[in-house]
Ligand SMILES: Cc1cc2nc3c(=O)[nH]c(=O)nc-3n(C[C@H](O)[C@H](O)[C@H](O)COP(=O)(O)OP(=O)(O)OC[C@H]3O[C@@H](n4cnc5c(N)ncnc54)[C@H](O)[C@@H]3O)c2cc1C
C-alpha cells in the first residue's frame with residue numbers, strides 16, 4: 046500500500062527529486078522576494094499618490110494599461126507557481142533555476158504597482174522588471190532546449206515529454222511583454238493628451254497586442270497539446286483547450302487585424318465571448334487538474350506527492366491571463382474605431 | 386478494510402486459506418474489501434467451458450468466451466488478491482505470488498523454477514510479471530520456412546497483428562510513438578514512460594554502438610485509466626503491483642469476464658480431466674475447500690502454463706488414453722522452451738538506483754531483426770534492469786559467488802549497479818520436456834519432472850549476447866563488469882500447435898487433435914518462442930481462439 050509514499054523513478058528523472066536543503070532555502074528566498082516586491086509596490090504607490098490626478102474619467106489607454114498590468118500579474122503568478130513546483134521537483138540542481146521565480150515575483154510586484162498607479166507615464170522600475178522577464182524567458186528557452194537536446198535520443202518525443210518543458214519559459218517572457226505593452230499604452234508625453242490610437246514601436250498598439258495575445262494563446266495551446274498528448278487525452282475534457290482558446294485567439298486576431306477600418310460590432314462581440322470563454326476555461330481547468338491530481342495513487346490524501354506528479358494546477362490560468370489581455374485589446378480597438 | 390460489502394464476512398479473510406470468490410460475489414480488485422457480483426454455475430449442469438488456469442491464456446479466454454455468451458467457469462489453484470490491500474512492499478512476503486510447489490529439475494542445465502518463471506494466483510504469472518509487451522517478429526511465425534530453424538506456426542502474422550492490437554488496447558500499453566523495428570504498427574494507446582537512469586544507460590550504450598533503442602512498450606499506465614492510477618515508479622512490479630497501475634490479467638480481463646457472467650473459482654486445484662467412453666472430455670475434478678469436487682463441462686480448456694498444462698494432461702491418462710490426453714503424437718510435455726535470461730552487470734560512478742521505476746524501461750530488439758553477423762539461429766533482445774535488494778543479493782551470492790565481507794561491500798554499491806539482460810530464443814528440442822515423477826504433491830498427484838539442456842545454438846547465442854551487452858555497458862561508462870550466465874525466464878512449448886496431428890498437439894485454434902472438446906490455450910502451444918517476452922502473444926492467441934470458437938459454434942462445429 047505504500048507504493049506511493051516514497052517518491053519515484055530515477056536519478057535524472059524529475060520524479061525522484063526530493064527537495065533538498067538549497068531547495069527549501071530557495072523557497073524561502075522566493076517568499077521573501079514576494080513580500081519585498083509587494084512592499085515595494087505599496088511604497089511606490091504612496092509616492093505616486095500626491096501626483097496631480099487627471100481631470101474627468103480616466104482615459105481608455107490608462108484603463109487598458111491597468112488591465113494589461115493585471116494580465117501580466119496573473120501570468121506572472123501562473124509562471125511563478127509553475128516554475129516553483131517544477132524547479133522544486135528538480136531540486137534547483139542548477140542555481141539558475143531560481144531566476145524565473147525571482148523574475149516572475151518581480152513582475153507580479155511591479156504589475157500590482159501598475160494597477161494602482163494613475164499616472165499616464167511609463168515607470169522605469171516597471172520597465173526594468175518587464176524587460177528582465179522578457180530576457181529571462183528568452184534565455185530560459187535556450188536552457189530548456191539545451192537540456193532536451195543533450196539527453197539520449199536528442200530532440201525526440203520522449204525528451205519533449207519529459208525533458209525541461211520548452212514552452213514554459215515563454216510564459217515569463219509573455220508576462221514581460223504584456224507589461225511592456227502596458228507601459229507603452231499608458232505613456233503620454235507631458236502636456237499631450239492621451240493618444241487615441243497609441244503606437245508601440247511604430248505599430249498601432251491594438252494590432253500589435255492582438256498579434257501578441259493570439260500568438261501567446263496559440264503557443265500555450267501548443268504546449269498544452271504536447272502535455273495532454275503525453276497524457277493520451279485520457280479524459281475528453283483534455284480536448285477543451287485544443288478548441289476554445291484557438292477560437293478565442295482567431296476571433297481576436299480576425300476582429301482587430303482584419304484592417305478594413307469599419308466598426309464591426311458583431312465580430313467584436315463574438316471575439317469578446319470567445320475570450321471570455323477562454324478566460325473561464327482557465328478557471329475550470331484548475332478544477333479539472335485538481336480532479337486529475339485525485340486520480341493519482343492516494344489521491345488528495347497524498348497531496349504532497351500528487352501535486353508534483355499530477356497535472357499542474359497553476360497551468361490553466363495562463364489562458365485566463367492571456368484572455369484578459371485580449372479583452373483589454375478589444376477595448377483599445379473599440380476606442381480606435383470610435384476615433385475614426 | 387473498508388468499502389461496501391454485499392454480505393458479512395463469516396470468517397477472517399485470508400485469501401490463501403479460504404476461497405474468496407463464493408456466494409455469488411468475487412473480490413473487487415479496485416477497492417479494499419470490495420466485492421463485485423459473480424454469476425455461479427451448478428456443478429451438475431455442464432457449463433460450456435471449464436477453463437483450468439486464469440493467467441495470460443486462461444483469463445483472457447474466459448473473458449472473451451463469456452462476452453461471446455458462453456457459460457464459463459475458470460479455475461485457479463492460486464488466491465484471488467486485492468492488490469490494494471494484499472500486496473506488501475516486501476520481497477519475502479510477496480513470494481506468496483510464485484508457484485513454489487515441488488517439481489524435480491534435471492538435465493544438463495537444470496532450471497531454477499519459482500519467482501522468475503511461474504505464478505500461482507488468479508491472474509496467473511501476469512500478477513508479478515515485468516509487463517514488457519512485445520510483438521513477435523513476423524518471420525518467426527514461419528521460422529522453419531523463412532529462417533531455416535525451429536517450426537512453423539499454423540497462423541499468419543498479419544492475423545496476429547490484429548489480435549496484438551486488441552491486447553495492446555485492452556492493456557493500455559504505453560510505448561514509443563514510432564517503433565524502430567518491424568512492420569508499421571498502430572500507435573500504442575499510451576505514451577512512453579519517462580526513462581529511469583538504468584534505461585538511460587542502455588540508451589547511451591546503444592547510441593555508442595550505433596544500434597537503435599526504444600522505450601519499452603510496457604503494460605503499466607502512463608496516465609490514469611478507469612479505476613487505475615498511473616504508475617508511481619517505485620519498482621515493485623515483479624513482487625506484485627500494489628497500485629493497480631500494472632495492467633495484469635487480474636485487473637483487466639477478469640473484471641470484464643465477471644461482468645459478462647463468467648465464474649472464477651479461486652484456490653481450486655484441478656487434478657484430473659474426466660473423459661467418457663466416447664473419448665470426449667466431460668468435466669474436471671478439482672480440489673477446493675478441503676475436498677475433491679467435480680464440475681461437468683461440454684468443453685475443457687487447459688491453461689496452466691507450460692509445466693502444469695502437460696502435467697495435468699499426463700495425469701489424466703485413462704485406459705483409452707494411456708499416455709495422457711491429447712498425446713497421440715507423443716509430444717505432450719516435449720519441446721519445452723525457456724528463454725535465455727543472461728545478463729552483464731557493472732557499476733557506474735554516479736548513483737543509478739536502477740530499482741526505481743519498472744525494471745525494463747528501455748530495450749533494443751536489434752538482434753531480433755538483424756540477421757547478419759550472427760553465428761546462431763533465432764534472435765534476442767536486451768533490456769535495462771532493476772533488481773530489488775534481495776534478488777540482487779541472491780544474484781551476487783549465487784551467480785557471482787560473493788559471500789561475507791565481499792558480498793557486503795558489493796551490496797553497499799547497490800545504488801550504482803546497472804545491468805543489461807537478454808531475452809533470447811531457445812530452440813525447441815524434444816529432449817527438453819516435462820514428464821511425471823514418482824513423487825506426489827499434497828493432493829497426491831504426481832509432480833512434474835522438468836528436464837532441460839541447452840543446445841549448441843543456445844550457447845552460441847548466449848556468448849554473442851554477453852559479448853555485445855558487455856560492450857554496450859562499457860560504452861555507457863560502466864566499470865567492474867561481470868556476467869551472470871545461469872538465468873532463464875519464461876516457459877513455453879510442451880503442447881505445440883501445428884498443422885499436422887503427427888507433429889503437434891493442437892491445431893491453430895488451440896483445439897487438441899485427439900479430443901475435439903479439449904483445448905489448450907496458454908504458453909504451451911508455442912512451436913517457437915522468438916526473442917521477446919511471451920505474454921502479449923499468449924493473450925493474442927487467446928483472443929484469436931475465442932473468435933475461432935465463436936465461428937465454429939456458429940456453424941455447429943464445436
Ligand atoms: C517474474 C516474471 C516476469 C515476467 N515478465 C514478463 C514480461 O515482462 N513480459 C512478458 O510478456 N511475460 C513476462 N513473464 C511471463 C508471463 O507472465 C507468462 O509467460 C504468462 O503469464 C504465461 O501465461 P499462461 O496463461 O501460460 O500461464 P500463467 O499466466 O502462469 O497462468 C497459469 C495459471 O494457472 C494456474 N494453474 C496451473 N495449473 C493449475 C491447475 N492444475 N489447477 C488450477 N489452476 C492451475 C496457476 O495457478 C496460474 O495462475 C514473466 C513471468 C514472470 C514469472
Ligand code: SF4
Pocket residue numbers: 048605615616617618619620621622623625626627628629630631742743
Ligand atoms: S513501478 Fe509502477 S507498475 Fe511497478 S509496482 Fe510500482 S506502480 Fe506498479
